[in-house]
Amino acid sequence: MKRTLTPFDGFDQFFGRGFGPTAADDGSAGIAVDVANNDDEFVMTADLPGFDREEIDLTIDDAVVTISAERHHETDETDTNYLHRERLTASVQRRVRLPEAVDDEGATAAYHNGVLTVTVPKASVEMVEAGRRIDIE
Amino acid sequence: MNRQFGELSGGFERQGMLSDVSVDVADQGDQLVVTADLPGFSGDDIDLRVERENLTISAEYESEESEETAQFHRQERRHESVRRQLPLPEAVDAENASASYNNGVLTVTLPKLDPESASGYRIDVE
Numbered sequence: 084m085k086r087t088l089t090p091f092d093g094f095d096q097f098f099g100r101g102f103g104p105t106a107a108d109d110g111s112a113g114i115a116v117d118v119a120n121n122d123d124e125f126v127m128t129a130d131l132p133g134f135d136r137e138e139i140d141l142t143i144d145d146a147v148v149t150i151s152a153e154r155h156h157e158t159d160e161t162d163t164n165y166l167h168r169e170r171l172t173a174s175v176q177r178r179v180r181l182p183e184a185v186d187d188e189g190a191t192a193a194y195h196n197g198v199l200t201v202t203v204p205k206a207s208v209e210m211v212e213a214g215r216r217i218d219i220e
Numbered sequence: 221m222n223r224q225f226g227e228l229s230g231g232f233e234r235q236g237m238l239s240d241v242s243v244d245v246a247d248q249g250d251q252l253v254v255t256a257d258l259p260g261f262s263g264d265d266i267d268l269r270v271e272r273e274n275l276t277i278s279a280e281y282e283s284e285e286s287e288e289t290a291q292f293h294r295q296e297r298r299h300e301s302v303r304r305q306l307p308l309p310e311a312v313d314a315e316n317a318s319a320s321y322n323n324g325v326l327t328v329t330l331p332k333l334d335p336e337s338a339s340g341y342r343i344d345v346e
């Protein structure tokens with residue numbers, strides 16, 4: 084489902100003011116992404132069919148998640164005659180800004196059946212206010 | 221032959237516009253290899269039908285728990301079940317077709333039907 088931008092779209096307008104939608108979200112074709120906004124975490128799901136785990140590079144920096152996937156081994160194509168090609172075979176990258184402060188260090192990720200799932204805990208109130216939370220043991 | 225291929229690729233494109241499943245079709249001499257992106261399914265969710273000159277790929281999502289109640293900040297991925305029907309450029313030996321699913325990609329290998337044996341029985345040479 085493509086998201087249509089309108090001037091009255093509250094969220095995009097909000098971010099549009101500060102960074103421009105392109106600054107943090109390149110919106111490039113290639114990787115379709117869902118971001119679920121749960122109570123205490125964001126769960127980002129990305130379709131990345133045909134990659135190996137090692138080919139996927141994932142970083143998070145100040146609530147901006149960057150997924151890069153590079154294909155190292157293409158199936159032996161030298162003597163393959165393609166009658167039809169639709170699948171993307173190039174390397175892909177996608178950058179998505181999460182809409183709230185998060186705990187970057189608490190992010191986890193899994194790759195299964197061609198789908199990458201990134202779970203990022205939301206920042207607690209203390210983190211947001213104090214900048215850094217210190218656990219009491 | 222060329223005309224035939226032209227018609228066929230036209231068919232691919234028409235279907236592609238309506239389809240959720242991206243496919244590659246490769247001719248490897250004695251077999252056709254169809255590769256399809258089906259991220260997020262498990263092998264059990266995928267149903268494959270091969271006829272002489274037709275391949276149908278269907279995949280059904282098992283209802284994912286929690287997704288129904290989740291609030292989405294962004295939702296671009298497809299969650300419906302998908303289906304793709306592909307006309308094949310030549311007759312294939314459906315009985316000897318094989319398929320594998322790995323990392324969200326389905327690979328279907330379809331041995332071509334030997335034109336000479338098309339009218340009779342095919343005998344494997346071991």
